[in-house]
Amino acid sequence: MTKRTRVGIIGAGYISDWHADAISATPQAELTCVVDTNLAAAQSFANARGITAFGSVQDMVAANAADAVHVLTPPEYHRAVAEECIESVLHVLVEKPVALSTSDVETMVKAAKDKQVQFAAGHNFLGLPSYRRLKSLVADGKMGAVSTAEINWCFPLGPLRSGPYGIWLMRETRNLLQELGPHLFAFMQDLFGDVEILHLQTSNEIVLPGGETRPQGWRILARAGGVDVTLNLALVETYDDRSVVLRGSSAMARLDYAKDTLVVSGVNTADLVMNPLRDALGQSVSHLREGMVNAARQLTSLNQKSPYGLSFRGMCEEVYTALAEGRPLDARFDGDSAVKVMRAIDEALALLPERPVLVRPKGTPQPTALVIGGTGFIGRALTRRLAKNGTHVRVLSRGKTGPFDDIADKVETVAVSLRDQDALEAAMQGITHVYHLAKSEDDTWEAALENDVAVTERIAHAVLNAGVERLVYTGTIASYDLSDPQVTITEQSGFGADLENRNIYARSKAECEARLMALHRDRGLPVTIARPGIVVGAGGPLQHWGIGRWHGAGAVKIWGHGENILPFVLIDDVADGLILMAHSDAALGESFNLIGEPMLSARGYFDAIHHKLGARIKVSSGQLGILYAADAMKFLLKTKVLRRRGLSRPSLRDWKSRAHFSPFDNRKPKEVLGWKPEPSKDGFIKTAITDAGLLGL
Template sequence: MTTSGEIRVGIIGAGYISTWHADALRATRSARLVAVCDTSASAAKGFSASYGIEAFTSLDDMIAAGAVDAVHICTPPHLHHGIALQCISAGLHVLVEKPVAMSGDETAQIEAAAQAANVRFAPGHNFLGIPAYARLKRLIADGKLGKISTADITWAFPLGPLRAGPYGIWLMRETKNLLLELAPHLFAFAQDLFGPVEILHLETSKPVALPGGGTRPQAIRLMARAGEVDVNFTLSLVETHDDRSVLLRGSSAMARLDYANDVLTIAAPNSSDLVLNPLRAELCQSWQHLREGTRNALTQLTSLNQKSPYGLSFRGLCAEVYGAIAESRPTDPRFSGASAVAIMHSLDAALALMPADPKPKKPRGKPKPDTIVIGGTGFIGRALTRKLVERGHDVRVLSRGSTGPFNDIANHVETYAASLSDEVALTESMQGIKYVYNLAKSLDTTWEAALENDVGTALRVARAAQAAGVERLVYTGTIASYDMSDPGVTITEDTAFGDMGDRNIYARSKAECERRLMQMHRNEGLPLVIARPAIVIGVGGPLQHWGIGRWHGAGAIRLWGRGHHVLPFALIDDTAEALVRMIEVAEAVGESFNLAGEPMFSARGYFDAIHEALGARIKVSSGPLWPFYAADAVKFFLKTKALRRKGLDRPSLKDWKSRAHFSRFDNTKAKQVLGWQPEPDMSRFVDKAIVQANLLGF
């Protein structure tokens, strides 16, 4: 520990979940975030720059440096066990994201090692740290609910990767991973409230077909018993209304904890007569919802949105774990290693009841790739890869992982692990390759990070392609780089992007990538083609497409603008066809193409079509864009002045109007040069974009 008494903490793994841990640690009195470790140098550097901490790319180096007293392990779950044991053997406290390991036995090994080394091991069951859960436990302890007989613990929240990918991530590799990823949240509540969970029955439903073969269930239900309480666990992962809740039925009252929103309400009988009884009951519920909503709104407002319910859950977790270490007292059972072991043994029992995944068929032949697709496991990349195979190409898909959604065509597609930050490895991967597609993108929050992760990557890929002597490099930019704020303008490939200084970082960085790549084409002969996909929809795409508006769950969207102007939609199959033609047509070299389909419908027309085709009425709201801009401006001021953050993109009204896609697109060039023929028939377009796309998942 440091001389100040603070526990120095490092984070292992710089992915999405790590930012929540980092923000919580910065708010924890007895801990200080000092380091991050990730095997990706760019990820580690970007994370360290955001938080002003030291960056490592090797766990051995971080341990040898003596930089930390504790670590948060936020890597993919199958790596947790080995990393935890290594850190414990070095005398470090470990907090491990759920699932803490792949089995109860592995978890027990971590706990035994921690006990032997006299260090702490805590599971990252963050939802047990929200304030409303502490209030629920006090109600139970005070007997306000009476004797509890049954509990329903639910996770009903859409899981996009089931229907739109990416499919190569750990979560999607096996059916059991869905349960390993999500069930610890549910089991942790039951374990903490009532005792060890005994699994009685499991069933799955609503299967969804995966690209490449196989299915995954989108609903899992378990019957269980914990102590004297009968417990029903429900996982629903289709496009559904968000219901992440714990419902307890007691002899005196019923309590419902909405743990995603930090809301606790109680339903209890009252002593009024038959006439006033229903009124009092509903008024009581209304008052409680008003109280909870007002409290949460004020909390987020006064904290500059730093205390969202999800953020508070991590703060509660960290406050307890590091408070116990600093005060040399036992960790609360919610976050103890013993509870983690019990939860994982219950998960073992549930997994034993899960249907086994069929073994994938072995490919009959080995691919002989002539084409590389970078970003081939994404929405457009998957469709492009399959279209290339249809055209007679064998494809090498570059990915950080070793698996992809191509089991059914594995004799024509190979997945190749290569880091986009390693130019030597990229060059090696392109040996003997004729065509390279770069569909990679980086969603950075600062311009400096975008220059490294997006622009830098595009240039490394281009230099590697030049060194390997490829015949064609197709780079995917975005129509978002255009100024689309003027309804009176029709955009063609001759339309300039204009001043990008007041545009969002994504649009700006993609434009910068294009500029530098075209310089390489003119000066060095880079055989470049630029594609700018529009709003791509269809099979394999998500319902919640953020190119249309801001989504609030699966059932509500706030459009960018009023939603009456025609949007530049394009079918995924048409987009993939255009991309393939870019390596087939010699005249495409040195050119750019805007891949917007034929004019079909507005945003409101799109959601009307969804209602007519699927029977789902999504709540659509709209209005002027200046409130978005005003809110963005206030956030920018607070982040830069109050929170001292640097490198953020400055908001502009023009940028917000561009998100609405007010300007129309002329796709004549793609038709004339590439011979492209996007779908012109409205009924066929709707069938492909909505019906066949299975937007709701069921």
């Protein structure tokens, strides 16, 4: 029997699920543990998969819980974490970018060789079945002599337009290429050999909150193994084209690595009349074959073999088969290849023009307002509105940077863990008003109780202990049952008795509200609750989940028929409402639904986008009964077949609520607070669509 490698994951963020699924699907590997400095996040991840959680690499090593690890931390920690694991004689796979410089990668690879452990680079797209076929075509000479190649990453990058801006990817211009470039450079290096960078050009700069700019277009010219290569990155709201196009003397091949399809167009010997027909028919047959193979694969695997998932599976299969067989790792993923890829990226970045340094205004903030979640969409608008009104602000963030460099004399950003009661209280010293806008994205109710509900209670107790005058908490209208068009929603409407059958986000927010109001009654917590509607405006995403399920930037399946008026509200109106709630005595212990005047349905919204921006987004109706049935089937498969734990049970009313069938009465915030949301439809469209920069153009 082949020995299975015990594998641990370090870093319980978004990408960890893809790695975990791939490891679990690999016969030569066994997922045994997860490590994260946020032990609660690690425990939540571990509980869902039946593995062990650790708060540090040292604890994992001491427990002898793994033989190999996947390093999935933020990139600036890759080298330190990988070297700690290598020193403990663990095999390592490091997510891309493997490190931040060529010298860092060289040091890591040398350390692995010295300790005689395997070092693998997380260039996952090289594990796709379609890529292996493309590489074979080139190696076997079936493409003829390849003269040119074009490698494209044309895919919207949401953080450029709507944040979060404090994540590593967004902190510096060079980070964009270090994060996305490895996919393109790994293809080039593996197909053709060592790379020479000839030219780099950036374009379509976008101004970030705070005044810095980032390019949304990148074009790099290179030469590798005698082949002229063009690399293109387009990060605006564009059609998804993540492809590798090779032109040889005998054929042209197009690999769509986002869809795992490979279409080859070869020359034929038919006469001039039949040649175009044979060429077109050949391509049609290729497209049909690729589509049917992918559809059958996903259907028979319960959607576990999506193209992206397959790329991780192919990578893990090679990594752990090599370990099981005691042979060297394939060059696609080995350390030497990682060094060459990083060296080419460094050479490209050396051609990046110097960018102007933003001059921060002088002055030290004297904050009286604290915004928790201040780097998010609503938080950024609120912070800027407070600063504009003369209120200095302290923003709690995961990092020490935020999108407020241009108003640094009025805003300070501090890194405080929301799990640290003492640190929260210290951050509230001198603060009179606290705005709690933070939210967590959880897959299980147990995780929501820890990451959202417990955090909110901790903030509330810090408010009480620090003597803060007012806590403003943002709940969500999603907690309401919005399934009945005959029921008008007011602040007096209850959430319903079946919240356990609602989606986890809606249920968690409702639970937070209940506990805050209990503290208001029992201990005098000075709290006011806001429930914003579908918030739109500059800094918000085009692909808004509150409207429908998006299929790229050009197509959306709206929730329901899309003819009912949606509870839209402008971002600046929400900011104004939150400030009014903080300073109104009549708002103490009350809740307010911040819903704009009735303006547009979902279909009306997309018609306005077409009229004002010229973008005709394909809109289809979502059959809620069918969506519910599909969700119920997925729930059954995940819980019974895949043994996932703590998932939310699907509900038809929950699906109908997503369509926002129930209208709102927004009189209370207007009458009690003097709130004045945008009254004009033309004004709303101008702010929400025309001037919002939705397409990044």
